[in-house]
Amino acid sequence: MTMACAACAALPDDAARAAAPAAADLVLHLPDIHCAACIASVEETLGHLPGVRDARVNLSLKRAMVATDGSVGTDTLVDALAARGHRAQPLDTGVLSGRSGPGRDLLVRIGVAGFAMMNVMLLSVAVWSGAADHTAQLFHLISAAIALPAVAFAGRPFFASALGALSGGRLNMDVPISLAIVLSAAVSLAGALNGVERAGWFDAALALTFFLLVGRYLDHAGRQAARSAAADLAAMEVPQAVRVENGREHVVRAATLVAGDVVRIRAGDRVPADGLVTEGESELDRAILTGESAPVAAAPGTEVGAGEINLSGPLLVRVVRAGADTGLRRLADLVAAAETQRSAFSGIADRAARIYAPLVHILGAAALVAWWVGTGDGWRALDVAISVLVITCPCALGLAVPAVSTVTTARLFRLGLLVKSRTALERLAAVDTVVFDKTGTLTTGRAVLRETPDAPTLALAAGLAQGSSHPLSRALVAATETRGIAPAIVTDLRERAGHGVEGRFEGRSVRLGRPGWVETGAQDGGVLLDTGTARHRFTFDEELRPDAADCVAALQEAGYGVELLSGDAEPAVARMAGRLGIETFSARVTPETKAEHLQRLAEAGHLTLMVGDGLNDTGALAVAHASLAPSSALDAARNAADVVLLADRMAPVAQMLRHARRARARMRQNIWLAVGYNAISVPVALAGLATPLIAALAMSTSSLTVTLNAMRGRA
Secondary structure, eight states: OOGTTGGGSSOOOOOTOOOOOOTTTEEETTTTTOSHHHHHHHHHHHSSSSEEEEEEEEEEEEEEEEEEEESSHHHHHHHHHTTOOOEEEOOOHHHHHHHHHHHHHHHHHHHHHHHHHHHHHHHHHHTTTTTOOHHHHHHHHHHHHHHHHHHHHHHHHHHHHHHHHHHOOOOOOOHHHHHHHHHHHHHHHHHHHHOOOTTTOHHHHHHHHHHHHHHHHHHHHHHHHHHHHHHHHHTOOOOOEEEETEEEEEEEEGGGTTTTOOOETTTTBBSSSSEEEOOOOEEOOHHHHHHHOSSSEETTTEEEEOOOOOOOSSSSEEEOGGGGGSSSHHHHHHHHHHOOOOHHHHHHHHHHHHHHHHHHHHHHHHHHHHHHHHHHHHOHHHHHHHHHHHTOOTHHHHHHHHHHHHHHHHHHTTTTEEETTHHHHHHHHHHHHEEEHHHIIEEEEEEEEOOOOOOOHHHHHHHHHHOOOOOOHHHHHOOOOOOOOOOOEEEEEEETTTTTTEETTEEEEEEEHHHHHHSOOOOOOOHHHHHHHHEEEEEEEEOOOOTHHHHHHHHHHHHHHEEEEEOHOOOOOOHHHHHTOOOOEEEEHHHHHHHHHHHHHTTOOOOEEEEESSSGGHHHHHHHHEEEEESSOOOOHHHHSSSESSSSSSHHHHHHHHHHHHHHHHHHHHHHHHHHHHHHHHHHHHTTOOOOHHHHHHHHHHHHHHHHHHHOOOO
């Protein structure tokens, strides 16, 4: 409860508070308001700010609708409310309704163009029905009065983009579109003023604008449906936090947090920064970051990351990294870069689009001259030129590759894969061999006991192991917990660094540790227990990731070669390879020989995906055709990798390669669709077989086709 809620219990709930004023231009979300006192406090705070004309709070929706004179921004409102103890954040109602700002703007312009087009068509019917001379000219002038303002308003997205390109000394795809709209409107006006019989092109100008806007909106809707993974991450950033200082809570901007600050995370809140839990117990939802649906327990000492959701109890968290340094922000930056990745296909499309822009204008001018000279009909020549300008616009070619890259990168992110490299998709699609490191990649890095010794022996070993933090000691303790065995009570525990643990049990000396320390001359391997009356050797395997074997099987079934490289001893590597069904493996491999092995595979014509997590894998990750590192990997390995596996499972590796191949195929399909469209449409337009309206429909359809093809099979 915020400071403003101190008197909440004494006041009635005013759930029927008035809705927003019609003039509201800013909307804030108020997650902590609960009562009439909160409403009064918020409205009073906002109402006293310079530039605020009116402020109304809706308690049911927990929103404040603010009418301003345009001189005050949301930052000022949010800061003022924070000073009174209210958390607030800007709310984009367009996003809530499923339409972003640009999408809504396009819909308004489509409506204006469509309404004007229908009215002009009604006037055109009168002309087509026999009106002539001054009557026909009057109808044309009325059409001009309706069409010209409508075209000026509805066509603004094209005009603004074209002017921006021209002012920068370049051409873009909106230049020929704008030229076509302006020409059709200008020619119609000239004809209407001069009483030309064929002046009734205003409906064509409006129809051209209408269908081009529809195509632009459908393209926008397709991009929104693709839903950028970078946008998902950006939406998870928390604008405000509750900082605790000297036992008091203060609402502050999350961007102002610094390492060492303590923040309170209420149930249902997102974590505003990376940090460590210092107080409280709860569960965290990390699904969107790791792909894991199961909640993760949080207690003092647990690391938490920005963007995670606190599900149950309140937590106090000490900030370690905030603002631009959080893992969430770094992930968002990496994803945004990956979604604009370049490839050979991108280069083809970009070069073609650059050549196409001036070529469109040359073709349009050539069509105008050729038809004018050939027919002597200037109006007909203009009609053909406008159609050529519209139908040859390279929109589809420009969308062919970026649409696929954005959709596929977002899809992989939702599977728990962060694509970092700009060229990763193309290289992943070409991979034919997958090379795995063992420890920390196919395994969790944790040891598990291989044998099932009798309960008294295991209990004594665990009693000694409790005195050590060695990984094998922890594995012994874990084995007793799994079997429900209580560790034996061992006294006088002493750990000998690099050797093991010793103590006393039932009056006799007992030891657990390196075989050579426990028993002179004993061979290395596992750990040896000396019970004082007998000796027992424990051997260990590494714990496999839950779906590692399924991942390897899926890769082999898909036709990929699979190899295992490890610096571990050969018996351990051979056992692991056998458990996973990997036939080709190498043991005691140094970092240098790992990289050399990858180089030899490349020389043999294999394109490899290297999957590794350690410092000793960085050379191989860099040499491989493509590379992947788990999120638990060392920074050096993650930095060297093209893709980071965020999920704590291996199944996404096979899915990633399948999606990359599909993406490459769809890039090719889209480029051929764009090329095929132009190969058919350009001759049709030059031959005078396409009106401006048909040209607009064809161009919009081509853009929509490549976008839908990119999104095909999104699930």
